[in-house]
Amino acid sequence: MALFTYRLILLLLLPLVLLLALLRSINHPAYRKRLGERLGFIPRHFKPKGIVIHAASVGEVLALKPFIEQCLVDFAQYSITVTTFTPTGSAQVQKLFGDKVQHCYIPLDIWPCSYLFLRRLQPKALVMMETELWPNLIDQATRAQTKLLLVNGRISNKSLPRYQKLSALISPCLKQFDQVLAQSEDNAERLVKLGASPTSCSSAGNLKYDLTLGRDIKSKQKHLAELLPNNRPIWLLASSHSGDEELILSSYQTIKSKLPNCLLIIVPRHPERFDNVAKIISQHQFSCQRRSTNEKVSEETQVWLMDSLGELMAVLGLTDVVTMGGTFSNIGGHNPLEPALFKKPVIVGNDMSNFTEVYQQLKSIGGIVTLPKYSDSNSLKQALAEKVTTLIQNPESAQTLGENAYKVVLQNQGATQRCINVLTQLLNR
The missing domain is CATH 3.40.50.11720 (3-Deoxy-D-manno-octulosonic-acid transferase, N-terminal domain)
Structure with a gap:
């Protein structure tokens, strides 16, 4: 009976569904x-x-x-x-x-x-x-x-x-x-x-x-490496959602006081947000370069916006610290195993509900850094800036985090x- 009702309702809603699809398009x-x-x-x-x-x-x-x-x-x-x-x-x-x-x-x-x-x-x-x-x-x-x-x-x-x-x-x-x-x-x-x-x-x-590193990922990684500077620390925001960029950019302002040469890479989760994210970066008064130009990142560039598809895995291996988007709100987070495959230190917010078991395993072995839920956004921004700065300035600690995370990948x-x-x-x- 429930299935019949479900079918009937959806059938009646078909014209509305098509209209919504056209409006979204x-x-x-x-x-x-x-x-x-x-x-x-x-x-x-x-x-x-x-x-x-x-x-x-x-x-x-x-x-x-x-x-x-x-x-x-x-x-x-x-x-x-x-x-x-x-x-x-x-x-x-x-x-x-x-x-x-x-x-x-x-x-x-x-x-x-x-x-x-x-x-x-x-x-x-x-x-x-x-x-x-x-x-x-x-x-x-x-x-x-x-x-x-x-x-x-x-x-x-x-x-x-x-x-x-x-x-x-x-x-x-x-x-x-x-x-x-x-x-x-x-x-x-x-x-x-x-x-x-x-x-x-x-x-x-x-x-x-x-996860495996196929030839396609290695080929993309080689190309991206030619575009990125080899003398600057790199912080990556992976799979960002609305609200993530504001947090990361505010923290980045603090980070640059201690690491002025640090490059921030932002990879939005959804391509329809590329232009909007570019505007947010501009509003924070950072110089931005877009991946779609296919040009080498200049020394003056502060933020590299990855407005491309299918290149997140490739760029992960070229960074120093990774922060997973969707973990600071009610999104539930994204796959922390992807940076773990490259032995990269990962920082997440307090919401990893989409990857509860994975998160618990990483946490138990010391393979992930978690920021608690703060009562005010300024405390969160400051804590994130401190964690990123500490990991970049202490490569041995960052390496230990990454290697612990990689063990979880291999064991499962x-x-x-x-x-x-x-x-x-x-x-x-």
Whole structure:
């Protein structure tokens, strides 16, 4: 009954959804392109009866990269279709895999759209990630006898009550998965509470630990190294959100009193914010150079704005200290394992709810620096400036932090192969 109501409501809202998409495309034209795919009209040349892997956006695409690469090897007899929801995720898929995979947007979770999508692709298996639970698509795939696998499943303690309020819809959806592979035992327990079958839900580890430095990253890193100065300390703000830049730029003003030669690099999380971030930097009266100019960073440049896609991993290895964006508000943070792969010291705010288990492991081994929640912003700015300055001035302490974080990465790898093994079993049934 809940699914029927859900379908009916979304079907009635379809005109409004399309209108909102068109309105959003005024400022973000990418949302207007390939609108047919969101309605379920998949390119005719796509080969059916393969494996569909859904990665919502850039972060998920990067986390699934080793898994997708292994699928291309182990399941060469099947076409591999990678779907995303965001244009930035789409660009990342095309950049990483080109024509090695079929790529399109996942359709809106509305009955006619998902019906057209499934009828065209007729997938043997559908792989979803983390909390990507699309009730209508999952139900229709089950009826079509498609094997369903959820990888890297996670539900935080913070979000569990919200999902429980939708249990009439979420619980049947989780039960339809043939296998649910969670990031950890705690996540597996929470997923079972939400409705996943105890016999088909288990922990396989976190795919985000299986980071690798491929040739594409090394090639980008070499190019970026030629643009960056080799005689200046570098502080990087990774995956910044609204509010992060103001905090970091205010702290940077203090840092420059002790480290006048320090270069700040800012990598916004969303490309639609590039121009706005450039304005914020200008308002703080710092000289800014944009990555898109593809010019060598001058000695006069104080802030380098990375207004490009898919280069965060490459620039991480060229910095001295990394601060993760989205950790000073209610965003929940971003993947601290990426700088850990390069043995870089990482500073975060008090909100790492998206990476609770990862954060706890890093914290327990002394592989991350956490700033507490302060009652006033000035105290936070001062504390951040002091931490960054201390780490840059004490390279041995910074190195110890980075090496401890790298140990956590090495100790937890292997989730990709475990997920591949389960998918193999499902396809052989």
